[in-house]
Amino acid sequence: MKFTLLQHQDHAIGLLRHSLATGHKRPMLQAPTGAGKTIIGAAIVEGAVSKGNSVIFTVPFLSLVDQTVERFAEQGITCVGVIQGQHPATDPDQPVQVATIQTLMKRAIPPAGIVLIDEAHKWFEFYGEWMARPEWARVPFVGLSATPWTKGLGKHYDDLLVPTTTKELIGKGLLSPFKVFAPSHPDLSKVKTVNTEYGRDYQSSGLSKAMSEPVLVAGVVSTWLKLGEDRPTLCFAVDRAHARKLSDEFEAAGVPTGYVDMDTPADERQRIGERLKNGQIKVVCNVYTLTTGVDWDVRCIILARPTKSEILFTQIVGRGLRTAEGKDHCLILDHSDTTLRLGFVDDIHHEELDDGKHQKSSATKRDREPPKPKECPSCSHLKPAGVRKCPSCGFEPTRQSQIEEQQGELIPLKGKRKARGEVTPHTPQEVWSMLLWWQEFHGKSPKFAKANFFERYGGWPDGLHSRPMAPDASFGNWMKHKQIAYAKGQAKLRKMREAHAAA
Incomplete structure (x- = not known):
């Protein structure tokens, strides 16, 4: 040797x-x-x-x-x-x-x-x-x-x-630290899950359709322009059509971009790698490749390909974890919610091989799993669970008051609120961001978010940023409660009108 x-x-x-x-x-x-x-x-x-x-x-x-x-x-x-x-x-x-x-x-x-x-x-x-x-x-x-x-x-x-492990090698300086941002949250509720070479994962055709929404494609480029700092970047897409859309969007924004798929000849792939190294191109959009055997100096990973597979996720992020001169960290722009779904890549660990038998979940196994990261509502940086102050922007959510004002009424936030179950344990910023997401996703009136915010807090969202955030289950339950209450009110009103008309 x-x-x-x-x-x-x-x-x-x-x-x-x-x-x-x-x-x-x-x-x-x-x-x-x-x-x-x-x-x-x-x-x-x-x-x-x-x-x-x-x-x-x-x-x-x-x-x-x-x-x-x-x-x-x-x-x-x-x-x-x-x-x-x-x-x-x-x-x-x-x-x-x-x-x-x-x-x-x-x-x-x-x-x-x-x-x-x-x-x-x-x-x-x-x-x-x-x-x-x-x-x-x-x-x-x-x-x-x-x-x-x-x-x-x-x-x-x-x-x-x-x-x-990856975590140990990062700690020793043999692999690069990384920072993750989750700037967008695609709706994958209608995408089927099928058997793939990486295990159970999203069906490519449905996934490509979901991720090819113009707002998502444009968001990938705009986020890179804002945060990418011209870092040599690999962008992982769902399929060829999706990769081409992303590549065209980058080019339209004036970002020199390369494209690689399984049919790209080895010599052309090598030339693209050299151009990325020399700064002639800034981003390489790829599909079905560049997950193994790539030793390029990559300082930013764009994850525009959602996955449920720990294997694929780890292989993709691994492309950016090699150390290099002047590289203090790898930037990961996760437009797929995969990090929120699977956790940080250096927390994924298994102590035994899968023998193909059904693995029963247990409390012990769940206790061993590190808690999933949380998104900063201010800058979309993903931080470890339990960390209050965002390491990226310094935002620190204020603790929820034990008294919440709603429609001019003070409501104690203690115990189970059966009578007022619509109140959710979120900060005003989180509620506002989730209302904006709900308004956009469900095609609501432009006044929807403001009206619901005012109904809850008795005031307008002055001083809050207007970046949408995907709602969690608690928020969804609150909205469902409001919809049910509205439907009941409408039904009661109809009965009153019918009774009045009959009289």
Whole structure:
């Protein structure tokens, strides 16, 4: 090895040795994005070759073949052949073979003393068939992944090794800190959830329609212009059509923008990466790609692709967590509510592999989960739960008074308010922002928000900002209560009129 292993990388090798020594044949090694997973892999390869063992190193994407060969060469490992199409580096006599899984599925697999499976969270049924063959039963298969949380992965791997975490590496300065803003809140209530390669997630067609609303597309660009500070940025879209809309919107705003999808040739993708590095373009809109194997200097992530998948979310944010000179943090502009839904990416952690069985939720499990972040009502910055003063803008909500004035009447805010259940435990700013959202989303009269605010507080929202905020369940219940009360009042009025007419 040309480079000395860092402490967590050396620890990873130690955990793997112990796992194999204690009889495990299918260990899974988890290494966060930016932890040097390829360097760890190179150390494993070098150790195997030094003992006279041949190695097969599999990758799921064509783009990772040359990248892996180059990384191995940087570590002094040059005895490498490639199994992939008519690749110029094809050499079956070399002890190390870097192969795409797709090619191995079509060819006879050469013998090996150890198999390394890169990006092992991306599961192919062929892996299971290969592992189950009698002649491979005693050969170690080592999975490498930043996110080995695929459902059923525990059926095939027998030991999860976690030498470090994203939070630990950020604390040591080996990964970049990050700041998250949630400037918009899309309505995904009508988007179906289906089975995907990342588990249960939003259906792409419905998601694309929801996220392609002009106000959301324009909001992505306007927010970046306000907060992006010209940082080199990756923008993650739902599909090609959505990515093109975002790219066109950035270009229309005078922001030089690149576009990448699965069909973008490797040389063109490399040129786009160089242009981003040189500042010739500021934003790269992409879809179905740039979630793995990207070592670009990225300082801003735009998440315009909502997801329910911890795997996809972690892989996306991980593109911006590599450190770089002059980079004090990665800016994450989350237009998808994913951070609010899943939590901060460095709080996502699993201590065991999923064996495919139904996991019953328990109080103990819920107690272990970190509380989800909260949005600052002033600047949309996401802060850890329990932090009152916003680290970004300094806004600190005032504590709710135990007496609330409504329509000139003082109402005690104690206990359950059955008679006045419409009162909700929000600050005036939160109520005003949620009323604005409700007015816009439901197509209400321009006077709706002000009228309801005045009805509640007996005054106008003077001095409050007018940024809409998605309502929570408590606010929704309050609005439902008002609608029911209004409907009952109208029904009573009709009966009175009918009785008067009959008389």
